[in-house]
Amino acid sequence: MLEKIKSLLAPAATKTTAGQLAEKFGLELRGNPETPVCGVAPIADAKPGQLAFYSTEQNSAAFKILPIDVLKNTRASVILVQPEQAHNAPKGATLLITETPRGNIVKILGEIYREKPRYGISKKATIERGVFFRKRSSVYVGQYATIERGAVIEEDVKIYPGAFIGRNVTIGKGTIVQTGAHIENATIGADCVINAGAVIGKDGFGYTRQNGHNVFIPHVGRVIIGNRVSIGANTCVDRGAMTDTQIGDGTKVDNLCQIAHGVVIGKECFLASGVGLAGGVVVGDRALLAGQVGIANGVKIGNDAEVGAHSGVFRNVPDAQKHMGYPAGPGTEFMRHYAWIRKQIKG
Numbered sequence: 224m225l226e227k228i229k230s231l232l233a234p235a236a237t238k239t240t241a242g243q244l245a246e247k248f249g250l251e252l253r254g255n256p257e258t259p260v261c262g263v264a265p266i267a268d269a270k271p272g273q274l275a276f277y278s279t280e281q282n283s284a285a286f287k288i289l290p291i292d293v294l295k296n297t298r299a300s301v302i303l304v305q306p307e308q309a310h311n312a313p314k315g316a317t318l319l320i321t322e323t324p325r326g327n328i329v330k331i332l333g334e335i336y337r338e339k340p341r342y343g344i345s346k347k348a349t350i351e352r353g354v355f356f357r358k359r360s361s362v363y364v365g366q367y368a369t370i371e372r373g374a375v376i377e378e379d380v381k382i383y384p385g386a387f388i389g390r391n392v393t394i395g396k397g398t399i400v401q402t403g404a405h406i407e408n409a410t411i412g413a414d415c416v417i418n419a420g421a422v423i424g425k426d427g428f429g430y431t432r433q434n435g436h437n438v439f440i441p442h443v444g445r446v447i448i449g450n451r452v453s454i455g456a457n458t459c460v461d462r463g464a465m466t467d468t469q470i471g472d473g474t475k476v477d478n479l480c481q482i483a484h485g486v487v488i489g490k491e492c493f494l495a496s497g498v499g500l501a502g503g504v505v506v507g508d509r510a511l512l513a514g515q516v517g518i519a520n521g522v523k524i525g526n527d528a529e530v531g532a533h534s535g536v537f538r539n540v541p542d543a544q545k546h547m548g549y550p551a552g553p554g555t556e557f558m559r560h561y562a563w564i565r566k567q568i569k570g
Contacts (some may be wrong), residue, residue: 236262254317267297276303278324412450427461427484
């Protein structure tokens, strides 16, 4: 009974065939085009009727290459695989051939497990006069969501229950605002995801000391978020004090991050959970900040730079360099220090 309940609550897959997937995504098909695909699973766990993938791509150190026996012994009915590995697939399996299985599995997951479209504005939502909908019929607004006057809501936006959209906020086409997100003083681009509990556009931690007292500095800047940006659950992005806080196209911010006032983050960056950026930090394009990295005021992180987990960064990181440690420095330098300390302990 428990297994039956779990199956009912599991994400529902849209049934399709290997031939339909091959045609839609431009993949080479080897085998029966009518082979049904009823879901996707890891290649070691896949069952008949499911699709799996096997890849030797090494896009980053996080990607593990599985033993070839996993491919040889899989029970998956359809396998997404590179041409040079096709001969290792079990006989009778239908193959979808591509040079980039990892990239294509993302597209296939989106196709098979796509959410059913939601439209309509709940009668229990609060929509003030003066809200502009680009195409009202394409928008979804859930119950108890609030949108204040002056907000601009573009086509195909989804605003889930309990979300708050403040005055003069712009939400770009196709963007999803999840339950409980709070957005003020911001312009959000197209195809973004603002996850549950995120707070965007509130005042930053800006104070000055006057006559022995901490005095708040009024904030007049905004938050400008580009296209295809993801903001994680319970992440905070503060508005700028006098300049705008900015996040570039394609950047992905994990849960529980803090982005302070006036921070500028480039395009296609990754910020893992727990990252904290102090005011005025500038992060270049394609930078990678691992979990719980802290960066001090005004520090600049270069294009393609990487900072290791738990690092405290107090000086600039040049383009394409890897820094780690506390205080953070070049990765090779950190490892030498660590090796020296271990040697001293062993005595």
